[in-house]
Amino acid sequence: MKFLVVDDEKDVEILFRQKLRKEISSGEIEIEFAFSANEALELLRSRKPPDVMYIFSDINMPGMTGLDLLDKVKVEFPEIKVSMISAYGDGENYDRAMSSGAKGFFTKPIDFDTLKEEIQGFLNK
Template identity: 45%
Template sequence: MINVILVDDETDLFPLFNVKFKREIRNNEIKFNFFTSARDVLEFIESSANDSFNYILSDINMPDMNGLELLDSIKRFNENQKVFIISSTNSEENNIKAKRIGADGFLQKPIDFKILKEILV
């Protein structure tokens, strides 16, 4: 089973993921762990095994800690963790920063779920 963390302060994205991946969830092919806070994600990751999650998808703009700061913390904890940054703006500067820190990819909102499925499953 593929285990994915999604962190975004906009919770309207969570039900959309459940709908778009309904078949995969029902068939126990994928599991999503939804978080609204980067700090909560870090606590959750630190209390879990290093290899518990296949992917982490993080919004870049969040109130308590931005996605680049979260990415940096995750990569310091586990440099092999696959992390994708999600943004509603196509910022070349953020894309370059994310890649430099170690992001495995950069997803544009609205998310193209066909592309995301190719990445995740």
């Protein structure tokens, strides 16, 4: 099961790989990383059909925001689930994400226990 994490902070990759190292080494999940919304879209478009099942994306990124990425993914790849991860838990972002079809909304610092529960719930379905 492949996940895609989108964040302009590159160290997020090391963090995710270490936090989820057991799930990764057991082969339960695979994670790919993109450091901008555009990079994420290119990655998705380069594979037909896309193998990514679930995207976790930051909202505030230079260039295209995570919310714009969400809109584009929902149009081009409606089968892929998207959750937002934001430093701001403000109502406006939350409402816009949810009404655009986001599956979940996580605030930073990421609580990996909750995130793992979300991933497990998705795997068990």
